[in-house]
Amino acid sequence: MLVDAAKGGDVEIPVFCYEPKLGGPVGACRMCLVEVEGIPKLQTACSTPVRDGMVVFTGTDRVAEAQNAVVEFLLVNHPLDCPVCDKGGECPLQDIAMGWGPGKSRVTDPKRHFRKPVALSPLVRIDRERCILCYRCVRFSQEVAEDEQLQLLERGSQSYVGTFDDHPYIAPFHGNIIELCPVGALTSEAYRFRARPWDIAHSGSSCTRRPSQCNVKFTVRDERIQRVLARDNEAVDNGWLCDKGRFGFQMISAEDRVTAPKVGGSKVGWTAALEAIAERLRGAGERTAAVVGGQSSNEEAYLVQRILRQALGSAHVTSTDELDAGALAALSAPGLSAALTDVDQAESILVIGTDPMHSMPILDLRLRKAVRHGGARLVVASERPTALDGGAEETLRYAPGGAGELLRALVGQLNGGSDGGRTGSGVASSGTEGSGEGRGSGWRRGCEFWDRRLGRRPGVGCGKYRRVPGEYR
Amino acid sequence: MSGSETRLLFNHIDEPGLAGLETYERLGGYRALKRAFRELEPDELIGSFEESGLRGRGGAGFSMGKKGSFLPRGDMQKYVCCNADESEPGAFKDRELMMKNPHQLIEGCAIAALAVGAAYVFIFIRGEYWEIADVLDRAVAEAYEAGHLGGDIAGTGKRVELVVHRGAGAYICGEETALLDALEGKRGNPRLKPPFPAIQGLYGGPTLINNVETLSNLAHIVNNGAEWFKSFGSEQSPGTKVVSVSGCVQRPGNYEIELGIPAREIIFDLAGGPREGRRVKAWFPGGSSAPVLTEAELDLAYTFETLAEAGSMLGSGSIIVADDTVSIPELALRTARFYHHESCGKCTPCREGTNWTVKMLERVTRGEATPMDLDIIASVQENIIGYCLCVLGDSMAMPVAAMVTKFRDEFEDVAASGSRLDAPGFRRPGELDDSAIDRPLTTGAGV
Numbered sequence: 001m002l003v004d005a006a007k008g009g010d011v012e013i014p015v016f017c018y019e020p021k022l023g024g025p026v027g028a029c030r031m032c033l034v035e036v037e038g039i040p041k042l043q044t045a046c047s048t049p050v051r052d053g054m055v056v057f058t059g060t061d062r063v064a065e066a067q068n069a070v071v072e073f074l075l076v077n078h079p080l081d082c083p084v085c086d087k088g089g090e091c092p093l094q095d096i097a098m099g100w101g102p103g104k105s106r107v108t109d110p111k112r113h114f115r116k117p118v119a120l121s122p123l124v125r126i127d128r129e130r131c132i133l134c135y136r137c138v139r140f141s142q143e144v145a146e147d148e149q150l151q152l153l154e155r156g157s158q159s160y161v162g163t164f165d166d167h168p169y170i171a172p173f174h175g176n177i178i179e180l181c182p183v184g185a186l187t188s189e190a191y192r193f194r195a196r197p198w199d200i201a202h203s204g205s206s207c208t209r210r211p212s213q214c215n216v217k218f219t220v221r222d223e224r225i226q227r228v229l230a231r232d233n234e235a236v237d238n239g240w241l242c243d244k245g246r247f248g249f250q251m252i253s254a255e256d257r258v259t260a261p262k263v264g265g266s267k268v269g270w271t272a273a274l275e276a277i278a279e280r281l282r283g284a285g286e287r288t289a290a291v292v293g294g295q296s297s298n299e300e301a302y303l304v305q306r307i308l309r310q311a312l313g314s315a316h317v318t319s320t321d322e323l324d325a326g327a328l329a330a331l332s333a334p335g336l337s338a339a340l341t342d343v344d345q346a347e348s349i350l351v352i353g354t355d356p357m358h359s360m361p362i363l364d365l366r367l368r369k370a371v372r373h374g375g376a377r378l379v380v381a382s383e384r385p386t387a388l389d390g391g392a393e394e395t396l397r398y399a400p401g402g403a404g405e406l407l408r409a410l411v412g413q414l415n416g417g418s419d420g421g422r423t424g425s426g427v428a429s430s431g432t433e434g435s436g437e438g439r440g441s442g443w444r445r446g447c448e449f450w451d452r453r454l455g456r457r458p459g460v461g462c463g464k465y466r467r468v469p470g471e472y473r
Numbered sequence: 474m475s476g477s478e479t480r481l482l483f484n485h486i487d488e489p490g491l492a493g494l495e496t497y498e499r500l501g502g503y504r505a506l507k508r509a510f511r512e513l514e515p516d517e518l519i520g521s522f523e524e525s526g527l528r529g530r531g532g533a534g535f536s537m538g539k540k541g542s543f544l545p546r547g548d549m550q551k552y553v554c555c556n557a558d559e560s561e562p563g564a565f566k567d568r569e570l571m572m573k574n575p576h577q578l579i580e581g582c583a584i585a586a587l588a589v590g591a592a593y594v595f596i597f598i599r600g601e602y603w604e605i606a607d608v609l610d611r612a613v614a615e616a617y618e619a620g621h622l623g624g625d626i627a628g629t630g631k632r633v634e635l636v637v638h639r640g641a642g643a644y645i646c647g648e649e650t651a652l653l654d655a656l657e658g659k660r661g662n663p664r665l666k667p668p669f670p671a672i673q674g675l676y677g678g679p680t681l682i683n684n685v686e687t688l689s690n691l692a693h694i695v696n697n698g699a700e701w702f703k704s705f706g707s708e709q710s711p712g713t714k715v716v717s718v719s720g721c722v723q724r725p726g727n728y729e730i731e732l733g734i735p736a737r738e739i740i741f742d743l744a745g746g747p748r749e750g751r752r753v754k755a756w757f758p759g760g761s762s763a764p765v766l767t768e769a770e771l772d773l774a775y776t777f778e779t780l781a782e783a784g785s786m787l788g789s790g791s792i793i794v795a796d797d798t799v800s801i802p803e804l805a806l807r808t809a810r811f812y813h814h815e816s817c818g819k820c821t822p823c824r825e826g827t828n829w830t831v832k833m834l835e836r837v838t839r840g841e842a843t844p845m846d847l848d849i850i851a852s853v854q855e856n857i858i859g860y861c862l863c864v865l866g867d868s869m870a871m872p873v874a875a876m877v878t879k880f881r882d883e884f885e886d887v888a889a890s891g892s893r894l895d896a897p898g899f900r901r902p903g904e905l906d907d908s909a910i911d912r913p914l915t916t917g918a919g920v
Contacts, residue, residue: 025665029820030822033860041859047665066856073829074821076825133818152818154818155643155817156814157827159824
């Protein structure tokens with residue numbers, strides 16, 4: 001769009017509602033009006049595609065008049081309480097009002113008033129008087145996170161951002177709206193009044209909370225992390241953060257955080273602690289068992305099994321992996337590996353045995369984007385209902401531990417349709433019969449498992465849940 | 474007194490039973506539909522509409538045929554939407570056209586669908602017209618029964634389905650793209666243009682959107698030809714126009730006139746002019762969004778082009794007359810309040826501009842303003858015009874700006890002394906429903 005092209009040429013066109021991360025332009029704030037040669041009316045630069053040989057004026061009197069007018073209109077109802085506003089000093093409205101505004105106000109009439117600031121959620125406060133109604137947060141909720149909780153209520157100059165019946169906005173990605181907000185209307189409960197932009201330093205890093213390692217920026221004051229912001233990386237996080245990454249930093253300086261070893265509740269030195277552990281392990285000997293979690297590194301896992309097998313003589317080591325070695329090896333073939341960005345271009349996506357919302361939240365947003373904007377077809381196969389079920393064309397449920405079975409069945413289906421040996425037919429199709437006949441035992445166990453859980457008549461409709469996630473909740 | 478009326482759409486309008494299929498067919502109805510479906514090609518139809526010079530009767534006055542020709546040819550899913558969300562203050566012509574002669578519209582809709590290759594037609598009717606929507610529903614059912622709609626129209630195997638959709642009563646849904654959003658089940662907010670609905674409209678498909686009166690003309694053009702149609706009206710504004718006349722006149726109502734007759738004839742000869750001893754002080758030539766004209770401009774020919782030259786517009790063809798008992802600042806406030814109340818809030822100049830203007834005009838009518846405030850009002854209107862996402866903001870700014878300019882003396886008098894706020898039916902300033910403001914919010918920890 002024209003705005004981006006201008007930026008490339010070092011010309012800044014002011015914007016409020018335009019944010020490419022949120023999808024297509026909406027042209028609502030009217031801040032980016034520019035003069036395009038050959039078009040009588042001023043055009044919004046955020047929605048005008050660049051053409052060859054196009055002549056655009058961004059600094060004429062006519063454009064300046066329009067920009068002055070829009071800034072003046074935006075400030076008609078804005079309280080201008082910058083000195084006590086958390087956004088002050090890093091506020092696009094401040095910057096744009098200074099850079100493109102008329103510099104003085106002609107408004108003498110009363111502004112609109114709301115109770116403020118109220119909690120939009122336990123983590124986000126909303127000050128509706130500061131809001132300039134740019135729609136960014138609402139668009140995020142509706143079109144990116146798809147939780148559809150934030151709405152613009154009422155109409156015209158009485159519109160305000162809120163949720164249905166003032167329910168708290170509880171959603172796994174809702175912290176992003178704080179960063180999207182171009183004014184101080186949405187502020188973080190964790191950061192409110194903790195620092196001023198001139199007190200802080202930023203330090204780039206990666207989030208360690210989840211395997212996606214989203215790029216983050218720590219806001220640091222007095223050697224303490226005060227805030228976590230996104231550091232856009234198209235290849236990793238698309239510029240979003242999950243709430244775990246955004247608000248989880250508070251544990252770093254939490255008072256009840258365990259920072260030294262304890263035995264029986266009292267602090268001890270490392271030597272004493274290790275001795276206590278060794279003593280108990282020695283006592284248990286071969287009756288010890290270990291479960292190695294998916295977040296352990298290979299080295300850690302290796303060491304655990306070595307302690308168990310060699311030092312304690314126990315054979316009870318396992319990991320949470322459901323797949324056998326052969327399947328794992330097949331799945332990790334180099335030809336099968338894909339980058340996160342490949343999801344954007346995918347025509348169909350199969351999610352097996354995981355709920356990205358919990359294991360790698362940022363992937364959940366990318367999958368939603370692939371379905372919404374890329375038109376990808378999504379199939380979710382898992383033990384439990386997932387957050388993605390609502391957007392999936394097909395959802396398959398199998399009993400805990402049945403992922404390998406499902407994959408073998410799928411391979412059989414892909415390799416030759418119905419013969420597939422013991423895999424049976426129809427696993428990946430939208431079969432409506434629920435007898436489980438001709439299907440793998442994992443499949444059948446899955447049907448039985450969910451029939452029991454949901455109190456259904458046995459075998460009814462296993463595998464035909466098209467867009468009915470509500471049934472599982 | 475109907476001497477200077479020219480009735481095409483209103484022909485037989487008061488015939489008992491015209492809303493029923495039998496009477497409509499007896500009077501020559503659905504001949505055009507049969508001829509169009511059996512004998513004419515879509516391109517011929519579009520060509521003749523373009524040739525006829527028929528201009529949109531909803532407000533913008535864009536050539537109907539040209540709009541139709543913008544739709545891509547081909548087999549994609551296309552739609553025709555009939556805009557029956559008649560909500561402009563002063564406009565009530567579509568109401569009578571649909572109430573008394575629904576089949577004329579249905580026939581026009583089917584012909585338009587054939588012309589652009591659409592299989593679906595939606596009539597988006599404003600929610601408050603529930604009674605008329607029932608009339609339309611009955612007429613649609615009759616038309617299906619008789620094979621004028623459905624899968625085998627006039628025995629040709631061609632298919633057009635028609636749905637009457639009731640809106641929820643927002644003025645903004647009369648804006649064509651907001652209408653599409655509302656029809657899709659979303660909040661009725663205008664969309665960014667381009668893409669225009671002719672390329673990407675309802676459900677992303679090419680869509681032709683026309684007003685009730687525009688579509689009601691089509692059967693007559695098919696029956697009588699483009700040349701015949703052009704024999705009415707002026708060169709740039711052919712045909713007739715149903716004009717709703719309201720306000721300070723003795724016989725308010727709908728009158729179908731040939732475009733080009735002087736406005737004085739409509740207001741005085743047809744609608745009877747103001748009461749005895751009163752004079753026309755100001756008049757809106759095309760609904761409340763048209764800049765007001767004065768008594769001196771009563772002799773303008775009632776066409777799209779002359780009214781545009783005079784700095785106003787024909788719009789939806791609704792004349793509102795204000796006589797010398799009307800306070801123009803109060804009229805301005807009332808007009809501004811309507812648009813403030815109906816602004817959707819999506820774009821800044823309209824949302825804040827209507828709000829600010831209302832507050833300033835309230836001060837004017839309370840007698841708490843200075844001439845400098847009048848300059849600010851005028852300048853704010855300028856700052857709205859042309860900067861908005863759709864034309865709703867302009868619709869307030871244009872008439873208010875015209876009133877402040879043309880009746881500046883009266884504004885100054887009122888600003889200094891306050892106006893008659895006890896006039897009947899007029900809400901005092903401050904009684905505007907500000908329910909969202911200071912609304913107790915149940916969540917939140919408070920300040």
